[in-house]
Amino acid sequence: MKKFMNSSDDFLKESLQGFGAAHKDIVTCHYDPIFIIRSQPTKKGKVALITGGGSGHEPMHGGFVGYGMLDAACPGFVFSSPSPDQMIAAIEKVESDAGVLFIVKNYSGDIMNFQMAAEMMTGPSETVMTNDDVAVEDSSFTTGRRGVAATVIVEKIVGSLAESGGSLQECKNLGDKINKNSGSMGVALSSCIVPAAGKPTFELGADEMEFGVGIHGEPGRRRDKIKSAQEITNELLNAIIEDLKPENKDEILLFVNGMGGTPLSELYLIYDNAKKTLDNKNIKIARSLVGNYCTSLEMQGASITLTKLDQETVNHWDSAVHTAAIRWGM
Amino acid sequence: MKKFMNSSDDFLKESLQGFGAAHKDIVTCHYDPIFIIRSQPTKKGKVALITGGGSGHEPMHGGFVGYGMLDAACPGFVFSSPSPDQMIAAIEKVESDAGVLFIVKNYSGDIMNFQMAAEMMTGPSETVMTNDDVAVEDSSFTTGRRGVAATVIVEKIVGSLAESGGSLQECKNLGDKINKNSGSMGVALSSCIVPAAGKPTFELGADEMEFGVGIHGEPGRRRDKIKSAQEITNELLNAIIEDLKPENKDEILLFVNGMGGTPLSELYLIYDNAKKTLDNKNIKIARSLVGNYCTSLEMQGASITLTKLDQETVNHWDSAVHTAAIRWGM
Numbered sequence: 001m002k003k004f005m006n007s008s009d010d011f012l013k014e015s016l017q018g019f020g021a022a023h024k025d026i027v028t029c030h031y032d033p034i035f036i037i038r039s040q041p042t043k044k045g046k047v048a049l050i051t052g053g054g055s056g057h058e059p060m061h062g063g064f065v066g067y068g069m070l071d072a073a074c075p076g077f078v079f080s081s082p083s084p085d086q087m088i089a090a091i092e093k094v095e096s097d098a099g100v101l102f103i104v105k106n107y108s109g110d111i112m113n114f115q116m117a118a119e120m121m122t123g124p125s126e127t128v129m130t131n132d133d134v135a136v137e138d139s140s141f142t143t144g145r146r147g148v149a150a151t152v153i154v155e156k157i158v159g160s161l162a163e164s165g166g167s168l169q170e171c172k173n174l175g176d177k178i179n180k181n182s183g184s185m186g187v188a189l190s191s192c193i194v195p196a197a198g199k200p201t202f203e204l205g206a207d208e209m210e211f212g213v214g215i216h217g218e219p220g221r222r223r224d225k226i227k228s229a230q231e232i233t234n235e236l237l238n239a240i241i242e243d244l245k246p247e248n249k250d251e252i253l254l255f256v257n258g259m260g261g262t263p264l265s266e267l268y269l270i271y272d273n274a275k276k277t278l279d280n281k282n283i284k285i286a287r288s289l290v291g292n293y294c295t296s297l298e299m300q301g302a303s304i305t306l307t308k309l310d311q312e313t314v315n316h317w318d319s320a321v322h323t324a325a326i327r328w329g330m
Numbered sequence: 331m332k333k334f335m336n337s338s339d340d341f342l343k344e345s346l347q348g349f350g351a352a353h354k355d356i357v358t359c360h361y362d363p364i365f366i367i368r369s370q371p372t373k374k375g376k377v378a379l380i381t382g383g384g385s386g387h388e389p390m391h392g393g394f395v396g397y398g399m400l401d402a403a404c405p406g407f408v409f410s411s412p413s414p415d416q417m418i419a420a421i422e423k424v425e426s427d428a429g430v431l432f433i434v435k436n437y438s439g440d441i442m443n444f445q446m447a448a449e450m451m452t453g454p455s456e457t458v459m460t461n462d463d464v465a466v467e468d469s470s471f472t473t474g475r476r477g478v479a480a481t482v483i484v485e486k487i488v489g490s491l492a493e494s495g496g497s498l499q500e501c502k503n504l505g506d507k508i509n510k511n512s513g514s515m516g517v518a519l520s521s522c523i524v525p526a527a528g529k530p531t532f533e534l535g536a537d538e539m540e541f542g543v544g545i546h547g548e549p550g551r552r553r554d555k556i557k558s559a560q561e562i563t564n565e566l567l568n569a570i571i572e573d574l575k576p577e578n579k580d581e582i583l584l585f586v587n588g589m590g591g592t593p594l595s596e597l598y599l600i601y602d603n604a605k606k607t608l609d610n611k612n613i614k615i616a617r618s619l620v621g622n623y624c625t626s627l628e629m630q631g632a633s634i635t636l637t638k639l640d641q642e643t644v645n646h647w648d649s650a651v652h653t654a655a656i657r658w659g660m
Contacts, residue, residue: 002519002539002630004559004596006603014559015595018586018602022618058594189332209332229334229344256348260593263628264388265345266334272348273336288352292622298593298630300332327657 001198003298008195012055012077019062023324026066033083035090036062036073047162047171048072048094051103051155052087053110054079056194057215060152060294063325069159070103070323078194078297079216081109087117099124099168103155103175105147106131126168128175130154132184132305134243135212135220146214149257149294149305150182153317156326160316174316178307183240186303187220187232188213190261192296211235215259215296229266233273236304241281246308251286253317254278255305260295262302267291270302287317293325331528333628338525342385342407349392353654356396363413365420366392366403377492377501378402378424381433381485382412383440386524387545390482390624393655399489400433400653408524408627409546411439417447429454429498433485433505435477436461456498458505460484462514462635464573465542465550476544479587479624479635480512483647486656490646504646508637513570516633517550517562518543520591522626541565545589545626559596563603566634571611576638581616583647584608585635590625592632597621600632617647623655 005011013031020029020036028039035052042048051061052074061073072090076082091100100121104114106129118125132150139146158166158175166174188210191200201217204210209232212220227235246252256271258264267290278285286309294303309317320329335341343361350359350366358369365382372378381391382404391403402420406412421430430451434444436459448455462480469476488496488505496504518540521530531547534540539562542550557565576582586601588594597620608615616639624633639647650659 002536002556004519004562004592004600004632006558006560006599011595011599014602015599018598018600018605018620021605021615022586022598022601022620055595056593058598063594189334206332226332228336230336232334256352261591261628261630262334263386263590263625264393264622265341265385265627268348268352268388269336269341269345270334270348271352272344275348275351285351290348290352292594295593297595298591300591300628302334330660 001193003195005195011195012075026322026324027062030089033086033089034075035086036065037090037093038066038071042071042094042096044096045098046096047098047166047168048096048100049103049159049162050087050090050094050100052082053105054081056297057295059325064152064155064323066323068163068319068321069155069326078196081107081113084113084116084120087114088120091117091121095123101168101171102127103151104129105151106144107141108143109141124168126172128154128172128179130179132179132182134183134239135185139214140218141216148184148186148215149255149303150179150184150307152293153182153253153255153305153307154178156321157313157316160319178313181308182305183244184303184305185236185239186213186259186301187211187236188259188299188301189226190300191217192299213301215294217296229269230273233270234277237274237277240304240306244306244308246283248282251284251309253287253307253309254285255289257294257303257305258292259299259301260292261298261300264291267302274304286314331523333525335525341525342405356652356654357392360419363416363419364405365416366395367420367423368396368401372401372424372426374426375428376426377428377496377498378426378430379433379489379492380417380420380424380430382417383435384409384411386627387625389655394485394653396653398493398649398651399485399656408526411443414443414446414450417444418450421447421451425453431498431501432457433481434459435481436474437471438473439471454498456502458484458502458509460509462509462512464513464569465515469544470548471546478514478516478545479585479633480509480514480637482623483512483583483585483635483637484508486651487643487646490649508643511638512635513574514633514635515566515569516543516589516631517541517566518589518629518631519556520630521547522629543631545624547626559599560603563600564607567604567607570634570636574636574638576613578612581614581639583617583637583639584615585619587624587633587635588622589629589631590622591628591630594621597632604634616644
């Protein structure tokens, strides 16, 4: 196994220590239990956005803690759900009278543990569950559809609403709306290797891809021979569009996400190919995001997310944000 | 070969088209010949910073074109020098009376072609040559030391000076100073694959690393069995420190750079391990940068760069910048 690590036991802690030290102006990491909060306390009366999930998807979610996005993130071990005590410790640090919004990707362990934390806390809370992956219904760790890269979009847009004084119910409603208006699908050219396992999660032939792969290496729609970027892109887009049914007049956010091991040049090439196809379909790209945001360790692969936008959500997308991984307007 | 591409001939153009479309508020890409400039014209009287080099190192350099950094970048084909006509076309778009500063990594082809462009232009120009890689003297494409990740630091700091009205000579002097005050070294856990070649640039055993690797897969100091992250980090740091000779009171910028295929979690882990070692040596980390900035396609690997800072350079590091890949303060 080729990784920069000292031991699989210390992988998460050392990585978080580096993250916390490199961005100490933005985040503060706690280690017992593990959670990440903003280094500047959240202002009073603001809905607190708390998320979490297994590690291995960096910069998701710790890289999105900061002004204009999340108040706290609770990372579990690699591809493992965080525990309720991590969430409770984070809640104690960031909750206010305005309540707590949990943003949870649809994996059974995450859903169960965030639900336990919600029941253990005394203040008001709501949950936005993301399930944007159109590839498959039900999967290794999921009942229903998997929550993947659109979670980044939900966290940015709802983060802006919360920062500007939105109520708990308004934040919940907007998060549900963004999730409903988003569809994603991914493809893997290689497997990732979980540090504690020490071997690839799945095997792929030298000329194969896993079409519709999950962000933990879960099976997709099918195993296939690798195709041209334009063919792959079209097939991803068609699957998303079939589900999302954008109309001619719709403006969308086009998000090309890397899985961790694919270089930026290839992600921009996918963006180009996707733009050509969307232009042909008269679907207007109003906003863009390209890069490694919702990853699967060192997996070579990419996903496309489309989110239907309106004036409210565009404004929240554009608003100032200051996190380790997404920063603009300040 | 597992890449998202349609043909190796179209790889650069399609990737640039995606880059230009995704960031049209920041950059404008030209295709005949190929160069990238700011979408907002450079203000009159400002020294124009122009750089270039082979593609395959994204986001370097196109991702650094924008306010506070570069005025233009000329990407060659993957790992191939750009031609003088690209540079001349870029010069025509961005030069002003204040002159042009070329920032060129020390590879023989790049140096030669930028020199030809400088001779062909009529206005004043100076060149900063970066050669921060302490691993080896002379290499496959280089006489002397290779220019690698410190080029990012040079471009940010000199970009700030140019933006704030520094003269051509002042920009040249500051660039030379940052280069002299920087040292870098990298390690590869896997090779990259040049699209037109279609096979790995070099072969590495399942338990091997290339220690001191170049950003085109050039040989380093030695081939070795992979070690723990802390051992690798210490050996990289020791080689840099031996060359750079920082003193106890020196404040440094610690830059942990990914080669393209290594996940962020491992880069932060290296940052943590480096910080422990620097703390023990009483070398103070004043600023940090962690991420994929000077890459080698999909190579798994990382490099460490140390830059000695002073008050002037810290101020220029902190100043506002708005490019596709580095953005803060606005």
